[in-house]
Amino acid sequence: MARWGLVIDLDRCTACQACVVACKHENNVPFSTPETSARGRLMTWIQLVGVEMPGGTTAMMPMMCQQCDRPPCTDVCPTSATYLNPEGIVAQIYPRCIGCRYCTNACPYAVKLFNWTAPEWPESMAPMRNPDVSIRPMGVVEKCTFCHHRLQQAREEARAAGRALAAEDYVPACVQTCPSDAMMFGDLDDPHSQVAGLAASTRAFRWMEDLGTRPKVVYLREGE
Amino acid sequence: MAQPEIEPIISPILSVGPSFKRWAMALGAVVAWAAMVWVWQLYYGLGATNLGRPIYWGLYITNFVFFIGVSHAGTLISAILRIVHAEWRRPITRMAEVITVLVLFFGVGNVILDLGRPDRALSVILHPHFRSPLLWDICSISVYLVCSTIYLYLPLIPDIAVLRDRTSGWRHTFYHRLAIGWIGSPAQWHRLERAIGIMAIGVIPVAVSVHTVVSWVFAMTIQPMWHSSIFGPYFVVGAIFSGIAAIITAMVIVRKVYGLEAYLKPVHFNNLGILLLVMTCLWFYFTFAEHLTAWYAQEPRELSVFDAKLYGRFAPLFWTMIACCFVIPFTILANPRTRTIIGTLVASIAINIGMWIERFTIVVPSLSNPRAPVHTFIYWPSWVEWSLMAGCFAAFTLLYMGFTKLFPIISIWELDEEPAAEAAPAARPATTLAEA
Numbered sequence: 256m257a258r259w260g261l262v263i264d265l266d267r268c269t270a271c272q273a274c275v276v277a278c279k280h281e282n283n284v285p286f287s288t289p290e291t292s293a294r295g296r297l298m299t300w301i302q303l304v305g306v307e308m309p310g311g312t313t314a315m316m317p318m319m320c321q322q323c324d325r326p327p328c329t330d331v332c333p334t335s336a337t338y339l340n341p342e343g344i345v346a347q348i349y350p351r352c353i354g355c356r357y358c359t360n361a362c363p364y365a366v367k368l369f370n371w372t373a374p375e376w377p378e379s380m381a382p383m384r385n386p387d388v389s390i391r392p393m394g395v396v397e398k399c400t401f402c403h404h405r406l407q408q409a410r411e412e413a414r415a416a417g418r419a420l421a422a423e424d425y426v427p428a429c430v431q432t433c434p435s436d437a438m439m440f441g442d443l444d445d446p447h448s449q450v451a452g453l454a455a456s457t458r459a460f461r462w463m464e465d466l467g468t469r470p471k472v473v474y475l476r477e478g479e
Numbered sequence: 480m481a482q483p484e485i486e487p488i489i490s491p492i493l494s495v496g497p498s499f500k501r502w503a504m505a506l507g508a509v510v511a512w513a514a515m516v517w518v519w520q521l522y523y524g525l526g527a528t529n530l531g532r533p534i535y536w537g538l539y540i541t542n543f544v545f546f547i548g549v550s551h552a553g554t555l556i557s558a559i560l561r562i563v564h565a566e567w568r569r570p571i572t573r574m575a576e577v578i579t580v581l582v583l584f585f586g587v588g589n590v591i592l593d594l595g596r597p598d599r600a601l602s603v604i605l606h607p608h609f610r611s612p613l614l615w616d617i618c619s620i621s622v623y624l625v626c627s628t629i630y631l632y633l634p635l636i637p638d639i640a641v642l643r644d645r646t647s648g649w650r651h652t653f654y655h656r657l658a659i660g661w662i663g664s665p666a667q668w669h670r671l672e673r674a675i676g677i678m679a680i681g682v683i684p685v686a687v688s689v690h691t692v693v694s695w696v697f698a699m700t701i702q703p704m705w706h707s708s709i710f711g712p713y714f715v716v717g718a719i720f721s722g723i724a725a726i727i728t729a730m731v732i733v734r735k736v737y738g739l740e741a742y743l744k745p746v747h748f749n750n751l752g753i754l755l756l757v758m759t760c761l762w763f764y765f766t767f768a769e770h771l772t773a774w775y776a777q778e779p780r781e782l783s784v785f786d787a788k789l790y791g792r793f794a795p796l797f798w799t800m801i802a803c804c805f806v807i808p809f810t811i812l813a814n815p816r817t818r819t820i821i822g823t824l825v826a827s828i829a830i831n832i833g834m835w836i837e838r839f840t841i842v843v844p845s846l847s848n849p850r851a852p853v854h855t856f857i858y859w860p861s862w863v864e865w866s867l868m869a870g871c872f873a874a875f876t877l878l879y880m881g882f883t884k885l886f887p888i889i890s891i892w893e894l895d896e897e898p899a900a901e902a903a904p905a906a907r908p909a910t911t912l913a914e915a
Binding site: 292293294295296297302304305306307318327330331332333334335336351352353354355356357359360361363364365366368369370371372373392393394395396463466 | 696
């Protein structure tokens with residue numbers, strides 16, 4: 256079974272935030288205003304943040320759920336609403352989530368988001384929502400799923416065509432959109448895949464890997 | 480011969496004065512307001528609070544930890560004092576045990592208030608995930624609630640029988656049911672004392688486990704200044720500390736309101752004051768150890784929380800806590816001349832405030848200084864959160880008042896036994912303590 260991973264080349268990333276917009280559209284992430292953001296209620300599954308690098312420079316990094324192989328958030332969930340699925344995606348079952356926000360506090364990356372109020376969109380945007388992704392109700396936690404619905408679709412299409420699922424069949428919206436090809440997606444367990452090769456490069460690092468969370472989002476250091 | 484003595488205990492149960500009614504009305508109004516606010520929060524969502532990313536927990540979780548802490552007042556203290564035969568405990572155990580049972584409901588209640596989906600709270604039982612410290616909490620607290628309710632009820636039985644024999648109408652029926660056929664035969668006494676003895680011992684490990692797992696909710700994560708191995712004992716000490724302070728506060732009020740000066744004597748306040756002094760020192764020791772290790776190691780993540788607490792945004796709260804939990808109570812309680820009823824009351828109120836602030840400065844500063852470089856903000860609870868907190872305290876007081884109108888707040892039969900115990904050498908409680 257595949258172990259899905261994402262590689263982000265910080266040398267190629269122009270911080271254009273197309274991935275942020277693509278993700279918002281793809282996943283029906285509710286609309287936020289500057290006022291709600293100031294109160295800590297910005298809803299976005301990807302965000303560009305400045306992270307201090309060894310050597311004192313600051314890199315702009317697209318930050319999303321790091322899809323840890325040892326996720327601190329899943330252990331603490333009292334109802335198993337968030338768990339590590341067999342393909343390595345940290346899943347979130349919205350109807351089971353009780354909204355205790357223990358997972359959001361246990362996550363060192365602060366990438367799990369809580370629906371403080373019922374989600375809202377401006378009237379003109381409402382018809383543009385993606386019918387393939389459920390809209391989260393008030394009071395539950397959500398986060399990046401590596402566009403899991405696209406994996407399900409790809410698997411169904413492959414089955415209909417009578418062939419096995421190929422890694423190329425499944426690409427998250429952010430990767431598909433990235434204009435500078437800074438994001439690469441694939442099976443980390445396949446030694447011949449592009450992502451496995453890049454993840455083994457000397458430029459590769461994982462965010463806060465000293466915490467032992469073993470993320471499957473791999474960043475490639477810039478400036479080399 | 481015991482009859483005239485117990486009259487001052489029994490009479491307030493069967494009569495309701497105008498002052499009681501006024502207080503009940505006022506507290507009832509606060510509870511009603513809080514209930515309306517809660518409905519608003521259910522409708523609007525937790526957006527009604529001032530919480531946000533990364534400060535996902537705030538006032539409700541602070542109250543949860545605080546109430547569970549106060550719950551150590553009763554059962555644990557009274558069980559320990561019972562086991563070591565501290566005879567002076569007799570008039571105060573009941574008061575303490577009632578606090579435990581009632582306050583536990585508000586501890587659990589605050590978790591429910593904090594849930595984004597309280598309608599799904601049952602999922603915790605239907606789909607339990609035992610690797611979550613929250614599940615450990617639920618197991619531990621429910622066992623504690625059952626044990627402390629039994630431990631409150633057992634010593635009540637002979638007193639309920641006294642009330643049954645003195646009342647008529649609905650009260651008689653009520654007490655008749657609850658007295659479960661108590662006639663005071665030697666066999667019944669033997670069984671009762673055995674049962675109380677077993678419960679007194681059994682409840683201690685349960686009580687210790689409760690506050691240990693509450694601390695583990697924080698300590699099991701890898702967040703800075705939460706991930707601490709001394710959190711278990713630190714929280715247990717803090718719990719007993721705030722518990723004793725809560726007992727003293729309740730004792731002073733009950734003594735004044737029901738005129739029980741003959742039963743709650745200065746010696747009780749003096750002895751509890753000494754116990755409180757010991758806990759003050761223990762609390763300071765743990766607080767010092769916890770903060771020194773964080774500061775000395777200079778680990779940047781820990782240090783950012785440490786700095787926020789000691790010199791930064793949370794410094795006013797932190798130093799108020801140090802004053803309320805150590806400076807004020809230590810100064811008052813270390814001096815026998817100020818260890819009076821008023822003195823212990825002032826110390827206790829300071830400790831109750833200080834321990835609440837301690838819970839707040841454990842929950843919020845760690846969340847306000849996350850590892851990830853996300854936007855953070857200054858959390859101050861909203862009117863909704865303050866209203867619900869006021870409602871919890873009002874409802875607790877109201878239930879406590881209600882209890883005093885149904886059951887004797889001082890254990891009658893244990894007082895009857897006291898003279899026999901006093902016939903023993905006067906130094907007995909002290910030596911037993913030392914032996915233990």
